[in-house]
Amino acid sequence: MSVLGLVQRPGRIVAGNILFKGQDLVRMPADELREVRGRDIAMIFQDPLSSLNPVLRIGFQIDEAMRAHDKIPPTQIETRGVELLKEVRVPDAPRRVKDYPHQFSGGMRQRAMIAMGLSNRPEILIADEPTTALDVTVQAQILELLRDLNQEMGTSIVLITHNLGVVAGLCKRVLVMYAGEIVEEGPVEQIFESPQHPYTWSLLRSIPRIDADRRRRLRSIEGLPPDLIALPPGCKFSPRCPFRIERCFRDEPKLDEVQPAQRASCWVTMKRAYAEMGAGDIIDTRPGAASGVRPPKGVAARVDDQRMLESPDIGHAGER
Amino acid sequence: MSTLAPTTATESIRAREPLLRVVDVVKHFHAGVAGSVKALDGVSFEIQAGETVGLVGESGCGKSTLGRVVAQLLPATSGQVIFDGVDLTRLHGERLRQQRKQLQIIFQDPFASLDPRMTVGDIIAEPLVNFGLIQGKQKDQRVQELLRVVGLNPYFNNRYPHEFSGGQRQRIGIARALALNPKLIVCDEPVSALDVSIQAQIINLLEDLQREFHLTYLFIAHDLSVVRHIGNRVMVMYLGKIVEVAGSEDLDRSQQHPYTKALLSAIPVPNPRIQPGRRLIALSGEIPSPLNPPSGCRFHTRCPIAQIPTPCAHEEPPLERKTANHFAACHFSEKVDSIN
Numbered sequence: 200m201s202v203l204g205l206v207q208r209p210g211r212i213v214a215g216n217i218l219f220k221g222q223d224l225v226r227m228p229a230d231e232l233r234e235v236r237g238r239d240i241a242m243i244f245q246d247p248l249s250s251l252n253p254v255l256r257i258g259f260q261i262d263e264a265m266r267a268h269d270k271i272p273p274t275q276i277e278t279r280g281v282e283l284l285k286e287v288r289v290p291d292a293p294r295r296v297k298d299y300p301h302q303f304s305g306g307m308r309q310r311a312m313i314a315m316g317l318s319n320r321p322e323i324l325i326a327d328e329p330t331t332a333l334d335v336t337v338q339a340q341i342l343e344l345l346r347d348l349n350q351e352m353g354t355s356i357v358l359i360t361h362n363l364g365v366v367a368g369l370c371k372r373v374l375v376m377y378a379g380e381i382v383e384e385g386p387v388e389q390i391f392e393s394p395q396h397p398y399t400w401s402l403l404r405s406i407p408r409i410d411a412d413r414r415r416r417l418r419s420i421e422g423l424p425p426d427l428i429a430l431p432p433g434c435k436f437s438p439r440c441p442f443r444i445e446r447c448f449r450d451e452p453k454l455d456e457v458q459p460a461q462r463a464s465c466w467v468t469m470k471r472a473y474a475e476m477g478a479g480d481i482i483d484t485r486p487g488a489a490s491g492v493r494p495p496k497g498v499a500a501r502v503d504d505q506r507m508l509e510s511p512d513i514g515h516a517g518e519r
Numbered sequence: 520m521s522t523l524a525p526t527t528a529t530e531s532i533r534a535r536e537p538l539l540r541v542v543d544v545v546k547h548f549h550a551g552v553a554g555s556v557k558a559l560d561g562v563s564f565e566i567q568a569g570e571t572v573g574l575v576g577e578s579g580c581g582k583s584t585l586g587r588v589v590a591q592l593l594p595a596t597s598g599q600v601i602f603d604g605v606d607l608t609r610l611h612g613e614r615l616r617q618q619r620k621q622l623q624i625i626f627q628d629p630f631a632s633l634d635p636r637m638t639v640g641d642i643i644a645e646p647l648v649n650f651g652l653i654q655g656k657q658k659d660q661r662v663q664e665l666l667r668v669v670g671l672n673p674y675f676n677n678r679y680p681h682e683f684s685g686g687q688r689q690r691i692g693i694a695r696a697l698a699l700n701p702k703l704i705v706c707d708e709p710v711s712a713l714d715v716s717i718q719a720q721i722i723n724l725l726e727d728l729q730r731e732f733h734l735t736y737l738f739i740a741h742d743l744s745v746v747r748h749i750g751n752r753v754m755v756m757y758l759g760k761i762v763e764v765a766g767s768e769d770l771d772r773s774q775q776h777p778y779t780k781a782l783l784s785a786i787p788v789p790n791p792r793i794q795p796g797r798r799l800i801a802l803s804g805e806i807p808s809p810l811n812p813p814s815g816c817r818f819h820t821r822c823p824i825a826q827i828p829t830p831c832a833h834e835e836p837p838l839e840r841k842t843a844n845h846f847a848a849c850h851f852s853e854k855v856d857s858i859n
Contacts, residue, residue, distance in 0.1 A: 304805050305578075334577040334741065339785035339799045346795075361715050364787025368794035387791040403789065405719035407748035410788045413767055416726075417748070419719035423684050 202325065203236045204229070219323075238268040241316035245328035247308035251300040257284070257311050258296025264318045271319065283314040287344060306337035313344065317354070324348070325357045330365065342369055363406060367391060375399045378425050378435040381454060385461030395463040395470065397440045401484065418484045434466065441481065441489040442472040448494055536604055537565040538735050539589065539703060544598030546584055556809045558584040560759040562598070563838070568702065571729065571736040573750025573767070575743050575782070579806060581759040583627075586705045586739050590624045591615060603702065620650060623696035627708035629688035633680040639666075639691055640676030646698045665694040668731075670724060686717035693724065697732065706738045710745065722749060743786055747771075752844075755779045758817045759809055761838060765845040775847035777822050777855050778802075798859055816850065824854050 200206050202217055202224065217224040219240065224232060241264075244250040252260060261280045265271040271279055284292035287310040300308055309329060316324055326345065330338035346369055348354050358369055366373055366387065373390040375383040375398065383396040394400045404418035422439040425431055431438050437447040444467055452464040467490075472478040476489040487493055546559040558581045566572050576582045587593040589600055591607050600607045605618055623646075626632035633642055640662045647653040653661060663673035669690040680688055689709060696704050706725065710718040726749065728734060740746045746753055747767050755763040755778065763776040774780040781800040788794045802821040807813055813820045819831040830836075830850050838848040849855065 306805070335743070335785040336577065336781060336802055339787070340801060342787070343799060362787065363789040364794060367789045367791040368787045368797075370791075391789065391791050402716065405716060406789065407722070407742075407744045408789055409744040409747065409783070409786050410790060410793070413748050413771075417719035417723055419723050420716040421720065423686070424714065424716065 203240060203242055204232050205242075234268065237264055237321075238270055238319045239321055240323045240325065241319065241321040242325040242327065243309075243312045243316045243329050245331050247305065247312045247332070248300065250312060251308060253300050255299070256296065257298050257300060257303065261296070261311065261315045261318055264315050268319050279318070280314075283318055284311065286317070287311070287314045288340075289314075305333055306340065309333060309337075309341055310344070313341070313348075317348065317352075320352070321354065323355045323357065325359070327359045328361070329358070331360070331362070338365075345369060363391075363403060375402075378430060379427060380435065380464070382436065382465070383461075383463040384454065385458075385463075389458065389461050393458065393461075393469075395457040395461065395468045396436075396465045397442045397467065397469065397472065398436045399463075400469050400472075400478075401441075416482065418481075421485050434464075437486075438494070439486050441484050441486060442467045442469075442476055442478065443487055443490055443492050445492055445495070447492075538568040538570075538603060539566040539737070540599070540601040541565070541585075541589065542599040542601065544585070544588055544600065545596045546581075546588055546593065547596045550810060553810055557759050557812055558809060559588065559595075560812070562759075562761055564754060564761060564764065566703070566735055566737060568735055569729075569733060570752065571738055571750045573746030573753045574737060574739045574756060575741065575746045575753060576756035577741060577782075577806060579758075579809065580756045581809070582739050582741075582756050583707055585756070586624065586707045586737060589737060590622055590705050591619060592624070620646075620699045621702045622705070623699065623701040623703075624705040624707060625689070625692050625696050625709045628712055629685050629692055630680075630712075632692055633688055635680055638677050638679060639683075642680070642691060643676075643694045643698055646695060650699065652699075661698070662694075665697060668697065668728070669694045670720075684717075685713050686720055689713060689721050690724065693721075693728070697728065700732070701734070703735045703737065706736055708740050709738075711740060711742070718745075725749065743782055755782065758806065758812055760817060760848065762818065762849070763845075763847045764838070765847075769842070769845050773845075774855055775841045775845055775852040776818075776849045777824055777858060778818050779847075780855055780858055781823075800858055816848070823858050824851050826851070 201212055204224065206212065212225050215225065219235065224235065258280050261283060262276050265276045265279065281292050281296055284296055289295050289307055289310050303311060330341050333341065342365060345356060349356050360366060370387050373385065373387050374381050375396065377398050383390065383394065383399045390399060391403065394403060401418060401420045405420050407417060420439055425435055425438065433449050434447040434452055437443045440447065446466050452466050454462045454464045457463045457468055469478060472489065478489060481489050541562060541564050544559055544562045547555040547557055549555050562585060574582050574585065584593065588595050591600065595608050598608070602618065602622055607615060607618060610618055640659065643662050643665050644653060644658045647661065659676065662676045666673040666676060671687060671690050680691065683691065710721050713721060722745070725736070729736065738746060738749050747770065750767055752764060752766050753770050754761050755776065757778050763774065763779045774783060781802050784798065784800040788797065800823065804821050807820055815832040815834055816836050819825040819827060822831065825831040836848045836850045838846050841847050841852055
């Protein structure tokens with residue numbers, strides 16, 4: 200949303216740059232940004248029903264995106280609308296452009312939205328949870344479509360998702376976010392096979408996997424994501440981290456190279472957690488369980504407050 | 520309708536009555552002039568005490584309706600729901616209420632399923648109060664015990680639901696379901712609304728509680744990887760019918776219904792070395808309307824191996840035993856392995 204200047208008040212970008220081909224989108228005047236948005240960088244959203252106008256025909260809404268910019272000659276717009284709908288594999292496209300959104304199924308609405316996003320042949324497509332609202336069989340088709348677009352038309356795709364399987368199937372590079380920050384970054388194989396941030400590591404072990412022994416207990420991440428109004432001092436993941444050390448409560452780690460092409464922000468990193476804390480076979484994933492480190496006084500109280508009611512911390516084990 | 524599906528490999532042990540036996544349940548909803556939505560159309564299955572049976576299917580296949588009919592929150596149009604030896608569909612009023620003590624339900628949406636004006640203590644104790652099982656001081660004690668069991672701080676029984684996160688609210692819903700010491704809990708998508716990092720907490724909790732209190736679960740979810748993880752057996756639904764039932768490990772080894780195979784192929788494996796090369800078995804078209812389901816096998820309109828018109832468009836395949844612990848409703852289940 201920030202990239203496209205779509206953050207609503209009172210939210211605003213307080214610092215930093217967003218460079219697109221050397222131009223800073225943050226400082227770009229609104230009318231210039233409008234030219235970039237939808238033309239060079241397009242976005243598709245999670246919920247295709249609330250992102251389409253229910254009283255306008257699908258075809259009109261796709262064409263509208265092209266009329267708003269001057270990339271596509273006006274005489275070609277209507278034909279291209281139909282072609283786009285064909286391209287995203289909506290059957291019977293010449294007839295379906297005349298339909299209203301309610302006449303489309305969930306998967307078809309998402310396809311229509313992708314068609315709209317692609318209409319001006321953008322260089323970057325930002326897909327925000329594009330399949331989260333869809334059934335898996337439909338999800339798989341949409342992902343295949345996105346992969347083809349990426350490979351055949353060379354469109355760069357930024358895929359925002361919580362589904363690690365989707366990431367594994369579609370992406371080359373992964374950024375892992377926690378509490379508003381990138382905590383790990385690297386090539387997809389490395390991130391999945393040798394994650395160095397404990398959050399990434401935990402996330403991968405907390406999900407039921409179709410390719411794993413079903414009797415294996417899930418390694419849950421205890422506690423709650425932090426409240427963004429009152430972030431903990433030091434590392435934001437320290438209140439939930441099984442591998443934390445004292446320093447984690449004090450200093451905030453910076454994103455740093457942990458292996459070639461891979462960066463993580465962690466004072467410990469999983470290499471050390473494996474070597475020194477037996478991360479390979481831990482079962483207890485409560486905060487501090489592997490390292491035996493409790494939060495210092497004062498910090499503990501705040502951490503508890505944030506976690507509200509659960510007491511998964513090793514310091515509270517007796518109460519359970 | 521199909522022969523009733525026996526449920527475990529070792530039938531000799533199963534001389535005893537299953538905890539739940541659902542027989543040929545039909546549930547139709549009237550939809551005005553359009554006719555009726557056939558949400559469930561002849562569903563039969565059994566659950567043994569102590570088992571976890573997963574029920575999986577896509578939106579609109581009838582899985583939640585089935586959960587609600589089992590818990591008798593919805594009356595069946597026809598068929599039987601025999602729970603603990605008693606057919607719930609024939610009970611009314613007080614007798615149904617008493618029988619239902621043993622059968623609780625956990626809902627998907629932890630925000631909508633807790634009354635925002637009641638304290639957590641009152642919410643959890645409500646079933647106990649309702650049945651006159653608790654008085655005065657006992658109430659606080661029992662509530663605190665239940666809060667502890669589900670991993671919440673026992674001294675927050677006077678707080679309100681809005682003070683809790685989604686995962687914590689789901690724990691409150693679980694504590695409420697446990698209050699009456701039920702035998703069977705219907706879990707209707709209990710983790711679907713939760714953050715990924717929280718889902719494992721709730722799944723592990725449900726597993727722990729099952730061991731501790733000898734619970735039996737009917738676990739409903741749209742995510743086959745979750746259902747397969749928690750369920751000893753998995754039932755796959757398509758358009759108001761159970762199309763395949765198998766032990767979870769049996770289902771890993773082979774699928775006997777093309778829909779199950781397609782569903783499995785669509786689940787992305789979180790492994791970047793495997794997932795990009797996996798073949799998707801694409802199903803043509805969309806799920807047909809339950810107002811007017813296809814003739815014969817309901818899946819024939821999208822099936823990659825259907826033989827049309829005969830037999831697939833004409834004859835409805837019964838849910839039949841294919842191997843010891845594996846049932847499927849398909850005329851050509853022996854060909855499912857060769858689909859790719």
